[in-house]
Amino acid sequence: MNPTPSDEPIGYDPSAVEGKWQQSWQERDTNTTDVASAPDPYYALMMFPYPSAEGLHVGNLFAFVGNDIYGRFQRLQGHNVFEPFGYDAFGIHSENYALKVGKHPMDLIPQNIANFERQVQRSGLMVDWTKKLSTTDPDYYKWTQWVFLQLLKQGLAYKKQAAVNWCPSCKTVLANEQVVGGACERCDTPVEQRFLSQWFFRISDYAQRLLSNLDGLDWSETTKTAQRNWIGRSDGAEISFPVKKNASGDVIRVFTTRPDTVFGATYLVVAPEHPMVATLTGGVNKSAVDQYLARSAKQDVVTRKSSTEKTGVFTGAYATNPATGKDIPIWISDYVLMEYGTGAIMAVPGHDERDFEFAKVFGLPIVRVVCAEGEEPSAPLNEAFTENERGIIVNSGKFDGMTVATAKREIVRMLEEKGAGHPVVNYRLHDWCISRQRYWGPPIPIIYCDDHGAVPVPEKDLPVVLPYVEDFKPDDSGVSPLARHEDWYRVPCPECGKMARRETDVSDTFLDSAWYFLRYPSVGIDEVPFDSSITKKWLPVDSYIGGNEHAVLHLLYSRFVTMVLHDMGYIEFEEPFKRFRAHGLIIRNGAKMSKSRGNVVIPDHYIEKWGADAFRTYLMFLGPFEEGGDFRDASISGVKRFLDRLWASVHSAVDSQPMNSVGDPGVMRKLHQTIKKVGDDISRLSYNTAVAAMMEYMNALRRGERSPSRVEVEPLVQLVSPFAPHIAEELWEKLGHKESVFNAGWPVFDQALAADERIELPVQVNGKTRGKLSVPRDITQDDAVAAALAEESISKFLGGPAKKIIFVPGRLLNLVG
RNA sequence: GCGGAAGUGGCGGAAUUGGUAGACGCGCUGGACUUAGGAUCCAGUGGAGAAAUCCGUGGGGGUUCGAGUCCCCCCUUUCGCACCA
Numbered sequence: 001m002n003p004t005p006s007d008e009p010i011g012y013d014p015s016a017v018e019g020k021w022q023q024s025w026q027e028r029d030t031n032t033t034d035v036a037s038a039p040d041p042y043y044a045l046m047m048f049p050y051p052s053a054e055g056l057h058v059g060n061l062f063a064f065v066g067n068d069i070y071g072r073f074q075r076l077q078g079h080n081v082f083e084p085f086g087y088d089a090f091g092i093h094s095e096n097y098a099l100k101v102g103k104h105p106m107d108l109i110p111q112n113i114a115n116f117e118r119q120v121q122r123s124g125l126m127v128d129w130t131k132k133l134s135t136t137d138p139d140y141y142k143w144t145q146w147v148f149l150q151l152l153k154q155g156l157a158y159k160k161q162a163a164v165n166w167c168p169s170c171k172t173v174l175a176n177e178q179v180v181g182g183a184c185e186r187c188d189t190p191v192e193q194r195f196l197s198q199w200f201f202r203i204s205d206y207a208q209r210l211l212s213n214l215d216g217l218d219w220s221e222t223t224k225t226a227q228r229n230w231i232g233r234s235d236g237a238e239i240s241f242p243v244k245k246n247a248s249g250d251v252i253r254v255f256t257t258r259p260d261t262v263f264g265a266t267y268l269v270v271a272p273e274h275p276m277v278a279t280l281t282g283g284v285n286k287s288a289v290d291q292y293l294a295r296s297a298k299q300d301v302v303t304r305k306s307s308t309e310k311t312g313v314f315t316g317a318y319a320t321n322p323a324t325g326k327d328i329p330i331w332i333s334d335y336v337l338m339e340y341g342t343g344a345i346m347a348v349p350g351h352d353e354r355d356f357e358f359a360k361v362f363g364l365p366i367v368r369v370v371c372a373e374g375e376e377p378s379a380p381l382n383e384a385f386t387e388n389e390r391g392i393i394v395n396s397g398k399f400d401g402m403t404v405a406t407a408k409r410e411i412v413r414m415l416e417e418k419g420a421g422h423p424v425v426n427y428r429l430h431d432w433c434i435s436r437q438r439y440w441g442p443p444i445p446i447i448y449c450d451d452h453g454a455v456p457v458p459e460k461d462l463p464v465v466l467p468y469v470e471d472f473k474p475d476d477s478g479v480s481p482l483a484r485h486e487d488w489y490r491v492p493c494p495e496c497g498k499m500a501r502r503e504t505d506v507s508d509t510f511l512d513s514a515w516y517f518l519r520y521p522s523v524g525i526d527e528v529p530f531d532s533s534i535t536k537k538w539l540p541v542d543s544y545i546g547g548n549e550h551a552v553l554h555l556l557y558s559r560f561v562t563m564v565l566h567d568m569g570y571i572e573f574e575e576p577f578k579r580f581r582a583h584g585l586i587i588r589n590g591a592k593m594s595k596s597r598g599n600v601v602i603p604d605h606y607i608e609k610w611g612a613d614a615f616r617t618y619l620m621f622l623g624p625f626e627e628g629g630d631f632r633d634a635s636i637s638g639v640k641r642f643l644d645r646l647w648a649s650v651h652s653a654v655d656s657q658p659m660n661s662v663g664d665p666g667v668m669r670k671l672h673q674t675i676k677k678v679g680d681d682i683s684r685l686s687y688n689t690a691v692a693a694m695m696e697y698m699n700a701l702r703r704g705e706r707s708p709s710r711v712e713v714e715p716l717v718q719l720v721s722p723f724a725p726h727i728a729e730e731l732w733e734k735l736g737h738k739e740s741v742f743n744a745g746w747p748v749f750d751q752a753l754a755a756d757e758r759i760e761l762p763v764q765v766n767g768k769t770r771g772k773l774s775v776p777r778d779i780t781q782d783d784a785v786a787a788a789l790a791e792e793s794i795s796k797f798l799g800g801p802a803k804k805i806i807f808v809p810g811r812l813l814n815l816v817g
Numbered sequence: 818g819c820g821g822a823a824g825u826g827g828c829g830g831a832a833u834u835g836g837u838a839g840a841c842g843c844g845c846u847g848g849a850c851u852u853a854g855g856a857u858c859c860a861g862u863g864g865a866g867a868a869a870u871c872c873g874u875g876g877g878g879g880u881u882c883g884a885g886u887c888c889c890c891c892c893u894u895u896c897g898c899a900c901c902a
Contacts, residue, residue: 011856011857221821222821222897225820225821225897226820226821226897226898228820229819229820229821229897229898230897234901234902254902255901255902256902257901257902258902269902308900334900335902336900337900337901337902340901340902341901341902344902345902346902347902348902352902353900354900354902357900426901426902427901428898548896548897585896621830621842622829622830623829623830627822627823629829629830630829632828632829632843634828634829634842634844635828635829635842635843637842637843638841638843639842641842642842680833686833688829688830688831688841688842689832689840689841691841691842692831692841692842693840693841694841695842696840696841699841702858702859703859704859705858705859760837761837762836762837763837764836764837764882764883766882766883769837772837803882804882806836806882806883808836811836811837812836812837812883814882814883816882
């Protein structure tokens with residue numbers, strides 16, 4: 001006789017079990033991957049974290065566990081899984097924090113990493129710790145500097161004086177991507193404009209390739225969309241407007257996506273920073289223009305980009321509209337941006353909202369050149385008519401009557417014949433500014449020599465080590481703190497040996513993370529950044545999981561760097577991540593977790609109380625992995641109860657039953673259905689439903705106080721192992737196995753055992769469910785109808801004979817009266 | 818403004834192709850065991866109704882034998898981008 005469940009000791013002590021197995025994994029190298037000779041490599045990568053001083057929070061853990069489950073599942077499928085871990089520890093975030101607490105980042109970061117690592121280890125990830133990296137390690141950033149030199153070699157790194165975003169609080173330049181709504185992404189301070197000499201990467205050269213390749217990637221659709229929008233391809237034309245005033249043959253080139261409206265271009269507008277402003281401006285207008293330029297130069301970027309109020313000034317000059325032959329005035333306004341297109345536009349107030357507004361403010365002519373069907377060409381415009389789907393061209397000479405699409409093509413052809421225009425594709429994507437006037441980053445490996453200019457540091461001299469300096473605080477000078485350390489920056493020129501000066505700026509953290517996935521498998525190899533045969537074996541990354549906040553920046557930069565290294569012949573692939581899935585965000589009380597809200601959850605005490613296994617499983621159970629969910633500690637107990645019942649079931653099965661016990665047919669059917677479902681669900685990261693399926697099976701195992709037998713419960717240990725690895729190992733051992741459960745493979749799914757021979761067939765009358773019939777799975781339509789009509793509770797809804805019968809074999813019967 | 822995602826019980830959420838709406842868990846209710854239970858186990862649990870039955874997936878239309886799922890309009894929330902010509 002089996003003991004009744006209520007007499008069993010229920011519940012187990014997670015900390016003892018988890019400590020035991022974490023130690024065992026370490027001693028037995030269970031999680032170490034043989035990168036050199038693994039026969040069936042699978043690279044399961046997660047985005048490496050910034051090791052903050054607060055430590056790991058549940059948002060990090062949610063992502064790591066999601067990846068870990070996927071990696072462990074792939075291992076159970078027979079792959080040699082490589083799951084590395086590292087730290088993205090350079091950057092403003094670390095540095096600002098170090099300043100705040102009055103410590104040096106070189107002292108602080110190792111402490112943070114140690115704390116972080118303790119937490120990560122405690123959560124039971126299948127990480128190969130022999131391949132750990134930190135971007136702040138000279139052995140790593142040596143190669144980050146090498147990457148910079150490769151881009152330089154390819155002509156893809158260049159220095160230019162440019163208007164850059166300057167955060168007066170962080171005292172550094174920000175990339176366009178780090179400016180959110182005109183303010184610093186990090187501290188919300190309004191960003192100012194400064195003119196500094198900066199290093200840029202020519203990512204815009206790769207815009208089309210970065211865009212086209214997206215189609216072939218197995219990535220979350222939302223991420224691909226974000227990248228497409230960021231790259232921002234727009235098809236249009238460049239049109240030249242000869243300047244009337246001077247005889248030197250100057251032309252103003254404009255970019256437009258609406259060449260079909262060129263007959264309605266009644267004035268031109270150039271950006272205040274446009275190089276031709278000075279030559280255009282004459283006599284009486286000069287003082288007004290100077291005033292306007294001074295005003296907009298002073299204005300911070302926030303106000304300029306956020307206010308839609310139109311301001312501007314007339315230059316006094318005119319240009320000729322190549323379509324109409326008429327002279328039109330040239331204005332200056334800050335609603336035209338120098339960084340997009342040519343920095344000049346043709347204004348078509350009839351068909352562009354911004355131009356319309358501007359024309360209204362300054363009383364400029366508004367001409368209609370597009371009509372809706374049935375509308376009079378002379379109909380006045382009370383607002384810009386921008387609907388181009390149904391638009392018909394009017395007041396445009398021989399082009400009248402054409403659709404917008406046709407006119408676009410024909411008018412560009414006409415302009416081309418006149419030499420006044422040609423089709424052009426423009427991208428929103430700008431070159432990547434990588435200079436940072438800060439301390440905490442890899443020094444850019446350049447030496448400035450009076451005779452030889454900017455000389456790259458020879459590769460043999462890498463790394464250019466970031467020196468330990470006490471005063472690493474940035475100042476308002478616009479140069480890095482390293483520029484205050486002459487003993488560091490005074491070095492001989494590599495070309496001629498004459499005293500020269502190091503570049504004192506450091507590079508953007510996004511450069512650190514743009515290639516780390518290439519390094520992981522080759523960690524420990526000092527001669528090269530990534531060994532070619534190991535790289536060929538492990539890359540591109542098979543599965544990459546990370547946050548959608550990096551949908552644009554990190555993922556785009558990584559793709560760019562990978563393409564460049566591919567073009568240089570270092571690697572054989574040009575896309576680094578075959579498959580990418582963005583995980584969701586864990587929120588708390590309906591709000592995003594943040595320090596300012598004080599709702600950040602640190603996992604430590606949850607793990608202490610419930611165990612890592614229960615906590616991991618709970619995180620995966622609280623909502624769809626790709627959407628995230630609300631963290632509420634209320635329902636952890638349900639998951640722990642599930643693990644307790646698993647524990648009790650295995651113990652009772654092993655302790656009180658013979659080895660050759662047989663399973664109940666109904667339970668075994670459910671088991672095989674569960675094996676199938678859990679495997680399918682994990683494959684598509686539907687972890688919450690996988691957990692639900694296992695719980696459902698557990699309910700079936702113990703329904704009516706039955707004691708499950710060994711064959712019923714043993715495979716469940718394997719199914720649960722990706723989620724709750726420690727208890728799975730313990731129970732696997734209890735079941736008599738000597739090897740790790742992660743070397744045991746996935747339970748074999750038997751289709752025949754999973755099939756139900758009888759099913760509950762829902763019967764509808766006129767589309768409303770009126771009953772269920774227990775019938776053989778392969779029942780014929782006639783038999784099903786007969787059985788349905790025999791049921792008084794069903795047939796009573798059907799007045800007479802059924803006029804129509806819809807029968808979906810095995811699924812449903814619908815009788816239409 | 819543009820683009821994406823989403824609105825389902827008291828709560829978190831299921832429903833892979835149009836086919837039993839509410840799996841699984843929390844909570845709640847009842848019971849068992851117990852000196853006790855905020856432990857454990859079993860069972861029940863969308864709403865209304867004594868029942869038959871009716872009503873139910875943000876709101877309103879539509880397609881269909883059948884709609885949470887498809888189409889049109891509207892409302893709400895949320896995340897990106899935003900004077901990009």
